[in-house]
Amino acid sequence: MKRLIISHGDKGGVGKSIYAMLAVDYLLSKGLDVAVVEGDIQIGDVAKRYDGVDGVTSFNVDLDKSGRDAENSIAVLFKHIEKMGCENVVINAPANAKKALDTNAELILPVAQDLEFEVCVAWMVGIEEASAEMSEKSIICEMADRKIAVVNRHESEYDADFAWFTQPQYKKAWEKSGGMIGEIPELASRVAVVLKSHKNRSLASLAGVDSPLMSVERQVFKNWLKKSWASAVAPLIDGGE
Template sequence: MKKLIICHGDKGGVGKSIFAMLATDWGLQAGRRVAVIEGDVKIGDVGRRYSGVDGVHGFGVDLDKSGRDAENAVTALFRQLEDSEADFVVLNAPANGHKALDSQAEIIVPVAQDLGFEVCVAWMVGLEESCARLANISIICEMADRRIAVVNRHESQYDADFFWLTDKTDRDIWVKSGGMLGEIPDLASRVAAKIKENQGVPLAFLSSKDSPLHLVDRQVIKNWLKKSWEGAVIPLVGGAV
């Protein structure tokens, strides 16, 4: 089945772009026809990494909108999707993405489903307790076919347990409503820096024999990718590494 993966979280710096890259790489490894949609056209870090990569169609739609502007942006997005051949679409939502995603959920979800997409939302867990409230009242999360709350351990140095995911009340609300729980493991800063230095190539390329990195760094990335896919991406979209 075709997949629309929405990388959400409503805050900046929670790991939406990381999940979007991991999902894009997984789609490429699985031989899918991948499209990357940048919802924050000012930053566009995921789009830059996969711009020009074979098998990836990329475009930007400014989703930092509300009201009629949000509806127009969503309309433009789905017109492009309907005309594309992509069967694995990764949408990297902007901070405050709820302005467009929640207000237009009753357009986004049914139109995506009519186009044959399963709607999958990855809610990236921030350190603030408000992430629980935002996740559990998110309309796009509620309407999605599948959803997962993902801890990005690289951002967890100040709260190793992520309060709301380990608090029984908030966790149970999420799980009882059909939400899954996932995790992206920490990646050594020295290796993360190498990934940032090497733009314009998929993450998996940096772990391959053609990578410009040292063998040890390639292996660290390879292990991290496998654990990230198994811990967060595959539970959301299905399949196997």
């Protein structure tokens, strides 16, 4: 099965990069090779983390475009994918990605289908109501084979802060349209800081026996990784498997 996984959300700071990393690591854990598409070329944090990691290839495509430039970027994206023969592709979308992804959904989906990809979209839920409203308007979410809305927990944020919970009509509408719901649990701040200091290692390697983390940090991270995969990643990637 070939998968095109898009970490979307259209807002900055909602967890698109961390979701993309979780998806890459989950696929690696299944023994699959992965191509990482870094759509935010200004930051490029996902591609940088997996630079030199076995089983991962990466390339940059500027998806922070609109109009004809966005269409050209999508064309470049799929030329790379087709030439490389990628079977598992993870796209880390930039903020404001609707300019490229949603506007060109009617180009992306048919080409992906021609290349025999399932299109799987993770919509990262922002705190504000606008995030919930935009999820209803996302054309690529509407057209995707599978979609999941993911809340990225932070230590100081609670359910009441999310419009998806304070105004449940958004959550109900998402589920009625066939969307799944998941979450990335909060990670202890001390471990999160350590994670950021080890940028050229896969997430799974930080939970493994050769991890540079202390034993207790490693176990905290391992538990977080398993919970994140189970709630937010496996349902989208595995589907009915």
